Amino acid sequence: MASVESFWRIGHNITGHDVEGSLSVGHRKFRAFFGTSPAVCVVAWDLLADVRPNNSKPNHLLWALMLLKRYCIESFNAALLNWDNRYGRARRGTITYISLDGTDFRIMEPSEFSPKWYSHKFHGPGLRYELGLCIRTGEIVWAHGGLPCGAWPDLRLARDAIIHVLDPGERIIADRGYRDQTFFDMPNGSEDDEQKRKILARHQTLVINEEVEEHLKM
Numbered sequence: 001m002a003s004v005e006s007f008w009r010i011g012h013n014i015t016g017h018d019v020e021g022s023l024s025v026g027h028r029k030f031r032a033f034f035g036t037s038p039a040v041c042v043v044a045w046d047l048l049a050d051v052r053p054n055n056s057k058p059n060h061l062l063w064a065l066m067l068l069k070r071y072c073i074e075s076f077n078a079a080l081l082n083w084d085n086r087y088g089r090a091r092r093g094t095i096t097y098i099s100l101d102g103t104d105f106r107i108m109e110p111s112e113f114s115p116k117w118y119s120h121k122f123h124g125p126g127l128r129y130e131l132g133l134c135i136r137t138g139e140i141v142w143a144h145g146g147l148p149c150g151a152w153p154d155l156r157l158a159r160d161a162i163i164h165v166l167d168p169g170e171r172i173i174a175d176r177g178y179r180d181q182t183f184f185d186m187p188n189g190s191e192d193d194e195q196k197r198k199i200l201a202r203h204q205t206l207v208i209n210e211e212v213e214e215h216l217k218m
Contacts, residue, residue: 002045002058007038010059014066023162034062035069079140083165096185098132098141099164099173099199102154105129119149130157135173154178173199199203 008030012019017029019031031037036044043062052061071166086097104119106125128149132142144161146150152160154177162172163183173196178184187193187200 001044001129002152002158004038005040007041007045007058011038011041011062014062033069036065041065041170043178081143083141085139086132086134086139088134088139091136094119095167095169096171096173098134099202100130100132100142100158100178100184101175102128102130102157102177104149110206112152112211114148116148116151121149125149128152128154128157129160130154132172133136133202138202148199158183 008026009019011034015033017026019026019122027037029104034041039122041058041061045058047063052196076191077095087146097139104121105128106119106122106124106126107117109125109135119126119128127144127146131140133139134141145157147157155175158172158174158178159180166172167182170183172178172183174186176186178186185195185196
């Protein structure tokens with residue numbers, strides 16, 4: 001059950017405030033980020049009990065409140081991710097730190113139909129993002145997109161941004177939607193295919209079940 005204390009702790013995990021520090025500063029920072037207090041968050045959480053998804057968590061409400069409070073542009077949202085964290089627990093000599101995949105979000109059909117919005121994943125209009133996860137830790141270290149699914153296939157989205165921030169020689173594990181051997185390692189019949197598939201499967205599971213709302217519903 002969510003409590004004032006849990007919203008306080010989870011909220012300041014987002015704001016970066018020391019929960020053992022100044023209460024007055026903590027309350028100001030909490031309200032600056034989420035537009036309300038932890039006590040009101042508990043009330044809202046309880047009022048939404050019959051309509052929110054069964055697997056929803058308090059941090060999902062906080063991210064929604066943050067959206068309503070700030071409606072941040074992509075450059076601000078991207079700053080909440082740490083690209084350098086892709087090096088976490090990396091083995092010496094490795095040149096592959098992340099797995100990358102696209103994920104589509106349903107939207108209402110725009111007023112004038114256009115195939116540029118069409119997502120083959122759910123056969124309807126949507127926006128596409130790409131997410132990069134650290135192979136060793138599973139942390140989301142990259143998010144980019146919010147672009148029409150039909151007009152932005154995975155490879156085009158990757159070429160738009162992520163390939164320009166890679167280290168020289170750095171490579172990414174991805175599926176067959178990323179047919180560019182300069183930057184991407186894909187399952188291709190080699191001896192390490194099984195390992196690549198396991199990494200991509202874990203990537204997809206994390207994206208679907210746990211963390212994606214925290215970064216993209218902002």
